Amino acid sequence: MKFHRTVRPLRSQFDMAPFACVFFLLVMFLMLGSITYTPGVRIELPVAEVFPGTDQDSVTVAISEHGRYYFHNQLLDLAQLKARLADAVKKSREPLTLVLYADKAVPHEQIVQLASLAKELGFKEAWDATQPRMGDVPGEGKLKPRP
Numbered sequence: 001m002k003f004h005r006t007v008r009p010l011r012s013q014f015d016m017a018p019f020a021c022v023f024f025l026l027v028m029f030l031m032l033g034s035i036t037y038t039p040g041v042r043i044e045l046p047v048a049e050v051f052p053g054t055d056q057d058s059v060t061v062a063i064s065e066h067g068r069y070y071f072h073n074q075l076l077d078l079a080q081l082k083a084r085l086a087d088a089v090k091k092s093r094e095p096l097t098l099v100l101y102a103d104k105a106v107p108h109e110q111i112v113q114l115a116s117l118a119k120e121l122g123f124k125e126a127w128d129a130t131q132p133r134m135g136d137v138p139g140e141g142k143l144k145p146r147p
Helices: 016-032 078-091 107-122
Strands: 057-061 069-071 074-076 097-102 125-129 144-145
Touching: 057 078, 057 107, 069 078, 074 078, 078 107, 097 107, 107 125
Parallel strands: 057 097, 097 125
Antiparallel strands: 057 069, 069 074, 125 144
16 A cells, blocks of 8 residues: 655745744843843952962952942941951951952042951951953962052
8 A cells, every 4th residue: 555645845945934933032032131130249350460369267348339348248337347347256266367359449448448447356367359360370369468
């Protein structure tokens, strides 16, 4: 018994409409995916060439470009930050190092004020976090000392 085939794949005229629809859907997904909200505060670290590190226990404080302080992902004013840092020094058995993630736009006097506050509270050192220039070896230390 012989069956007659009536379907001839790719023998008819090529229709571009389905391919165009899929293409535009992909473009929409890519465009909408790039504008999704990412929570957090954007901090642009300054670029430096020297990257010493620390092997001490450390506490990190971030300062946004608007001068706001963040400790453990919480927005704090200077008095609250001072209390939290003093509490961290009391709980630590070893001397702590303060690592400052300060945005490029933060005034230098605000960074110095926070570094001197850390010295008053009993921190051993205060370091300014930086990022390497493009092309530098990753994995090297990324901290710059604060006087």
